[in-house]
Amino acid sequence: MEKFGLTGFPLGHSMSPVIHRELFKINGIDASYELKEINPNSFSQGIETLKKFRGFNVTIPHKTAIIPFLDKLSKRAELFGAVNTVDNNDGVLTGYNTDCFGFIRALETAGIELKGNVLLCGSGGVSRMFAFESALAGAELTIAVRDADVDAANQIKKEIFEKLNKTVDVITLDKVSGGYDVLINGTPVGMFPNVNACVLPKEKVQSCKAVFDAIYNPMETMLLKYAQETGTKFSNGLPMLVWQAAVAQEIWLGVKFTMEQVREVIKITEREMKK
Numbered sequence: 001m002e003k004f005g006l007t008g009f010p011l012g013h014s015m016s017p018v019i020h021r022e023l024f025k026i027n028g029i030d031a032s033y034e035l036k037e038i039n040p041n042s043f044s045q046g047i048e049t050l051k052k053f054r055g056f057n058v059t060i061p062h063k064t065a066i067i068p069f070l071d072k073l074s075k076r077a078e079l080f081g082a083v084n085t086v087d088n089n090d091g092v093l094t095g096y097n098t099d100c101f102g103f104i105r106a107l108e109t110a111g112i113e114l115k116g117n118v119l120l121c122g123s124g125g126v127s128r129m130f131a132f133e134s135a136l137a138g139a140e141l142t143i144a145v146r147d148a149d150v151d152a153a154n155q156i157k158k159e160i161f162e163k164l165n166k167t168v169d170v171i172t173l174d175k176v177s178g179g180y181d182v183l184i185n186g187t188p189v190g191m192f193p194n195v196n197a198c199v200l201p202k203e204k205v206q207s208c209k210a211v212f213d214a215i216y217n218p219m220e221t222m223l224l225k226y227a228q229e230t231g232t233k234f235s236n237g238l239p240m241l242v243w244q245a246a247v248a249q250e251i252w253l254g255v256k257f258t259m260e261q262v263r264e265v266i267k268i269t270e271r272e273m274k275k
Contacts, residue, residue: 002031004252007050008059011037016057018272019245022265027255040065055087055252057245063125070095079163080129085248096251099126100133102244103212109243109259109266110235112210115139116181119208121173121199123152126214127186131156134184135166142169144176176200178207185213190221198222206230216241219270238273242266 006016020033031054038046040061047069050056058066063082067073070086072094077083083095107114118139120130127143134141141160143153150170157168178200189199195218198205205211211227216237220228227234242265246257 002029002054003034003052004031004055004057005034005036005050005053006057006059007036007038007046007062009037009039009061011035011059014059015241015269015273016245019242019265019269020249022268023246023249023257026257026261026265027249027253029249029253029255038062044069050086051088051091051093053088055085055248057248058084058086060125067095069093076100080132082125082129084244085251087251096248097129098244098247098251099240100129101247102240102242103130103133105243105247105259105262106235106237106239107212109239109263110210110212110233112182112212112233112235114182116209117179118142118182118184119144119176119180120184120186121145121189122186123149123156124186127184128156130184130186130214131160131168132164135160135164135168139182141166142171142180144171144173147172173200176204178204180208181210183208183211185211185215185221185223188215190218190223191215192217196222198226202226206232208232210234213237214240217273219273238269239266242269 017033024031066083070093074096077095077097080097085096085098087094114137118134118141120143123145145153153170160166160168185199189197205226210233212235213221213223214237215221219236224234
């Protein structure tokens with residue numbers, strides 16, 4: 001039996017073992033998936049434990065810290081400066097970023113096209129990836145943040161210009177006027193337990209043609225409730241979570257997943273989350 005796992009700190013109640021177990025089943029793979037919590041203060045020692053896995057996922061706060069311990073990086077991982085999947089091929093560790101493919105496939109699952117005028121709320125790690133993917137897709141990107149996060153947003157703007165030669169607008173959330181083709185929430189606003197919060201006022205959300213919220217707990221945030229009221233295309237973050245796991249298995253095992261197979265795993269994961 002091949003061993004896979006997830007490292008981060010703290011890991012809490014992660015859905016990853018459920019998701020990977022269901023994905024392994026689809027291709028009849030005999031494998032285990034376990035959680036390895038590693039304190040950031042002892043990360044270098046913890047790496048030795050991770051090397052026993054055939055492959056592993058990486059979550060907060062180790063997505064950047066893992067990089068110096070790897071032998072190779074995929075183009076996307078290099079571009080974002082963040083790794084969430086590591087393939088261990090006879091001791092050679094290669095870092096990948098499958099969050100980006102999870103994001104793109106989640107949008108496809110919801111019938112959302114990443115094009116036109118895109119409004120991204122947030123400037124943290126996941127927002128950085130959303131920003132790069134939007135720029136790579138040729139969208140006209142605006143990043144909207146709190147006053148305290150303007151410097152972080154400007155840093156993303158600078159990197160996108162340096163690496164991709166694309167321009168990005170940065171504004172504060174109170175200056176958002178709505179009317180975008182795609183609205184992406186990369187902030188934790190609306191996450192459990194603050195489920196009644198929304199990153200933007202209702203009328204600004206409802207003036208956008210499609211909405212993607214990275215949050216999946218709760219599965220229906222206020223942001224998505226506003227979108228649903230007007231029949232707007234939308235997606236929460238759960239399809240992205242399942243798809244990034246599926247792409248990780250495609251890398252580790254050379255398997256492939258169809259949209260239907262992943263949709264079924266998303267349903268199973270939803271049921272598990274409600275328990």
